[in-house]
Amino acid sequence: MIHVTSLSGLADLAASLGPVDLLTLLSPSAEPRDWDGLARGHHLQLAFHDIVVPTPGLIAPDGDTMQAILDFGREGGAERPMLIHCWAGISRSSAAAYVIACERNPGFENEIADELRQRSPLVTPNSLMVQISDELLGRNGAMTAAITRIGRGADAFEGAPYQLPLVWPLK
16 A cells, blocks of 8 residues: 655654654645654655646656656565655645556556545645656656646645555555
8 A cells, every 4th residue: 555644744643653654745834843753664765846847946757756766665565564654645746656656556547646645635745846757757648647637636734644556456
């Protein structure tokens, strides 16, 4: 399972999971933190803004960012739970969970998107992150179309923690 949460829910969820592989996705202006107590496995921290259109003065996710997330997904989740967080647990972290699940399960893009929506009606995965990953993985628009189809999640300041399966089809 991929576990997804907001920054404010991170400590409690990490404590309940034990050793985790931690993916941190925060803005470049986020206050530096010591993650050693939480990331007891592999830890990757990436800094970019939660934007879907490149904007002057802001750092957008790009191919290198998404390749790093995909590489993290390939390396993680085997020995320890995978835990992904961003500021609100709605956009960046949900996009990362979606693209990691899609990378591991080609052909299940729609099913994974539907499951994502079912497990969290609040999420709105960052569409630029999905689009870039779709291109990197050669999915010919399948990932982008699936996320567009499920639409925007319900308005929320912060998402509730949820899990997304790593292996498809679901049994």
